[in-house]
Amino acid sequence: MHEFFLVKDLIRKITSLAHEQGASRVTGVIVKLGALSHISPDHFREHFIHASLGTVAEGARLNIEVLTDVTDPQSQEVLLENIEIYLAT
Numbered sequence: 001m002h003e004f005f006l007v008k009d010l011i012r013k014i015t016s017l018a019h020e021q022g023a024s025r026v027t028g029v030i031v032k033l034g035a036l037s038h039i040s041p042d043h044f045r046e047h048f049i050h051a052s053l054g055t056v057a058e059g060a061r062l063n064i065e066v067l068t069d070v071t072d073p074q075s076q077e078v079l080l081e082n083i084e085i086y087l088a089t
């Protein structure tokens with residue numbers, strides 16, 4: 001269940017970032033999976049797709065980078081690197 005909360009938290013961050021920037025939709029999400037986050041990109045993607053349903057991030061393209069440095073202080077985290085947004089005019 002750990003990854004469920006990681007992804008929930010990530011969606012929360014994405015949602016508040018999108019609101020800050022006045023975005024109506026998030027079209028892309030770039031994340032880094034820490035070396036000790038114990039989640040594979042495919043598994044992360046499944047959780048992301050499920051957790052993003054009904055949010056601004058629904059249908060967003062997911063770009064996942066897997067980190068290998070186990071000594072990184074954030075190696076247990078899933079890091080939100082950037083989002084791509086759609087601004088309605």
Ligand SMILES: [Zn+2]
Pocket residue numbers: 003004043047
């Ligand atoms: Zn899972």
